[in-house]
Amino acid sequence: MKFRRSERLVDMTNYLLEHPGQLVSLTFFAERYSSAKSSISEDLTIIKETFEQRGIGSLNTVPGAAGGVKYIVNVNRGEAKGFIDELCRVIASPERLLPGGYLYMTDILGDPQTVNTVGRIIAAAYAKKRVDVIMTMATKGIPLAYSVAHYLNVPVVIARRDNKVTEGSTVSINYVSGSLKRIQTMVLSKRSLAEGSNVLIVDDFMKAGGTVNGMVSLLEEFKATLAGIAVLVESEKADERLVDDYTSLIKLSGVDEKDKSINVAQGNYFAAE
Incomplete structure (x- = not known):
């Protein structure tokens, strides 16, 4: 034809x-x-x-x-900023405030169009770097990790807090949860990550960075290299931040349960420009 x-x-x-x-x-x-x-x-x-x-x-x-x-x-800078600003407006809605100062994010992370755009924006920041694998935790951030992986044409590996029979033998570490201040376990299948891989860690939310720091420690067990850390939302007022070098799209600067107010702004994504 x-x-x-x-x-x-x-x-x-x-x-x-x-x-x-x-x-x-x-x-x-x-x-x-x-x-x-x-x-x-x-x-x-x-x-x-x-x-x-x-x-x-x-x-x-x-x-x-x-x-x-x-x-x-890649992404159009103006369009990316407009998207992040709109996402900030959506997240700042008082109706998202849950008891204990938590935010309801399930609908955002369950919307294919939003997740696709977030994944594209994050992928654009690492498209010219060597990334072999996307790594995330078994949480609501899994769809986001797969979106980034699609745009970088690499596989996804998922760290868990418990063993799965279907994953075979695993490597496990203990790490300190930054927010809960307690020891937790993280496991990853031995077959899921090749030695020497360059790994981009992707997560939906980072407070003190304990979970992300645990994934970094897990990479050391596989003799893998950290290519970067990217999160959708970071908490600005986290005490004793365990992670310094990362990329964020949105910064949560404060939550007032009494006034039902949520203060959010653009993260550090454009800071390097």
């Missing part, structure tokens, strides 16, 4: 967006559309320019017989 150029452009764009971080050869596209490689190269140039102008990402070209193109995710 012979494709018109407009059809090729639409289908190629869709394919690249669905396969971020994957090297795609010109031969693959040429055979897919029954077109000459020179035509494919021209199409990719158009897509590349559009991606860069819109802040969607970039197309990296790898020369040679085994080369091709690779889509690297």
